Amino acid sequence: SSTFKSLNQSFTITYDSGEAQGTLAQDTVQMAGFEVDAQVFATVSQVSSNVLSGPVSGLMGLAWQTIASSGAVPFWQALASSNSTLTEGVFGVQLTRYNNDTKVSALEPGGTFTLGAVNTSLFTGEIDYQPIPTGQVGYWIQQIARTSPCVPAL
Secondary structure, three states, X not given: OOOOEEEEEEEEEEEOOEEEEEEXXXXXXXXXXXXXXXXXXXXXXXXXXXXXXXXXXXXXXXXXXXXXXXXXXXXXXXHHHOOXXXXXXXXXXXXXXXXXXXXXXXXXXXXXXXXOOOXXXXXXXXXXXXXXXXXXXXXXXXXXXXXXXXXXXX
């Protein structure tokens, strides 16, 4: 990219399953028709074996800026704060479960991520929108009810 800029700042992030490290960079990032100029993200040079499989060239997290290891505004939060980019200030995560299915391969799709809208093909019934609990902004903490879908409001 002609707009790519290395910030020459190293990063390390540790997950329960391992860690990734590299350097921070900045570029115009486009995803699914959305665009953020000067988006900071991590270029990955090393990943421990338990974190991700397959080739990885970068990380753009889904945390809030308040807990982002880089301190950068995450892509989704930059879009949400622009006030005109997203159709709705929501995102949805659908996780696929394969309980007791012996025909599932190790590379089976694990779910979907929908940003700025609701994918009504993935659920039935009404959405029970829940605010982030007071004092917990920074973490995606939600009480999940098995009987109704839960989509965090941004």
